[in-house]
Amino acid sequence: MSGGFGRYLGAALAARFASEGMGMAVVLLALERTGSAAHGAFVLTAWLAPHVLAAPLAGAAAARTRRPRLFHAGALAGFTVATAALAVLLGRAPWPAVLAVAVLGGTCGPMVTGGLSSLVASLVPEGPGRDRAYGWDASTYNAAAVTAPAAVGTITALASAGPAMALLTTSGALAALLAATLPYEDPGAARPQDGPRAGLGAGLAALWRVRELRAVTSATTLAFVGVGALTTGSVLLAAELGSPGAGGVLMTAFAVGALTGSLTLGRITSVAPGRLARWAMAGTGAALAAAAFTPSVPVTAALFAVAGVCDGPLLTATLRIRSRYAPDGLRAQVFTLGAGLKLTAASAGAALVGLTAAAPAWTLLLGIAALQLAAATLHLLVGARGPVREPVTGMSAGSPTGVSGRGTPGAP
CATH class of the missing domain: 1.20.1250.20 (MFS general substrate transporter like domains)
Structure with a gap:
């Protein structure tokens, strides 16, 4: 695996650790500050609700952007800022403001999951190596699901939910920094503005x-x-x-x-x-x-x-x-x-x-x-049903730019 893919795994694990820990941390923080876990459930609902609506917008924006590094790192930074803001505001600020922050943070959620996974094809050449890379990518979801709730629960038990939210914020910031170092550019590929743009x-x-x-x-x-x-x-x-x-x-x-x-x-x-x-x-x-x-x-x-x-x-x-x-x-x-x-x-x-x-x-x-x-x-x-379809090859399999055409399969 390339060094770029190693940094990708670090970014993906850090981002998904923050995401997986949010459910428990928000509920525990609300319980600690307001005495009601229901408040945390409402905030979590506001955090999750935008995901399906934001997914096509995020995917289309990722395909069209001329600066993929800035876009992906910026989305993770937005996720992190919203996490930090909730850590400060939950139980202290008016509820409309808290819910608005949760909704804004939730719009960045699709880039933490599918958005990041869509980058693997641009980092690993097509073939068995890429299939194994997706196995490693999937393991970041599972590793985060195991470790994040345990870490949040342990820190809250030993200290409070505030430091647990701080850990998630730090993890999100690390993900954004690592995402900013990834080799998004494909020297042999056309730029997004050179090809047709797909609708939402x-x-x-x-x-x-x-x-x-x-x-x-x-x-x-x-x-x-x-x-x-x-x-x-x-x-x-x-x-x-x-x-x-x-x-x-x-x-x-x-x-x-x-x-x-x-x-x-x-x-x-x-x-x-x-x-x-x-x-x-x-x-x-x-x-x-x-x-x-x-x-x-x-x-x-x-x-x-x-x-x-x-x-x-x-x-x-x-x-x-x-x-x-x-x-x-x-x-x-x-x-x-x-x-x-x-x-x-x-x-x-x-x-x-x-x-x-x-x-x-x-x-x-x-x-x-x-x-x-x-x-x-x-x-x-x-x-x-129907005949077996041949896999998509060429630029779509190896470039995050989303330009139609045929090139070297899996080009980095």
Whole structure:
């Protein structure tokens, strides 16, 4: 891997660490300063709500910008400034001002997820090396999901939520600094102004028209309805098993398993990414279904870990499919839109499990498992229609500029 990709991984891990820690840190800070965790939930909702709306705008802007270094570093800086502002204002300033800051920070969210991942193709040449690079990229999500909540919880317990927010702000600032050093420019590529500019709806159209993109986007969006319900479902299941505080143990087991899966199964390049995605969703569903019938927390945690291992390669496979089949000039839109749709689906899942929380916890977990199995089936059905499409090559596969044309595949 190149030095540029190493710096990219540092930026991605730091940015996603800050992002993953926000949910817990905001709620804990609100509880500490106002006595109500509900205030933190409202701020978090304002933070998450703009993601799906901002995704096409962010993707289109990333594809059109003449200064990609300034754009990406600036988006991460905006994310960081909003985090710092919330750390100062939450519980002290009028609520409209706090919510406005959260909305503005949330608009930068798509660049932390799909926006950053869209850069991998410009840093690593096409081939098995790029597939492995997406495995490493996926592992930054999983590593952040494991470490950020633990760090926030530990710092809050030892000191307060303020220093925890400061840690997230520092991590975001580090991400912005590292992003400013990445080699965005492709010396052999045309500049964005030299090529046709894609409209805001072009990315969404590509997700629908390109069969491989349609299959993975529809399937993972359905799967993430279940993923969004899993946190609350695990808490309810742990309580049903006689250990109300063990919900965090179950989710930690899932996150650690996902990190393990992304670093092992996610690095397999001999299996087609579509097939890897299907087996990942099917395996996750099967393990969660088994966990619904276990008699104790330790056995349930073990099955949650197995489910995480199965889930780990799903993101890697998804990133590989997006990179391989995104049309010329639409890579950033495809990545940011895909991430935004999944996040929105997860939010819907969290709301649905809240409405059905009175049901037996094992039935909720079975429902979550059924969504994973349904998603695998949906991918098989959608992906099986029509002739196999050749992957997109040339400039769209290796350049963040989004200019249509053909050049050296994977040019740095």
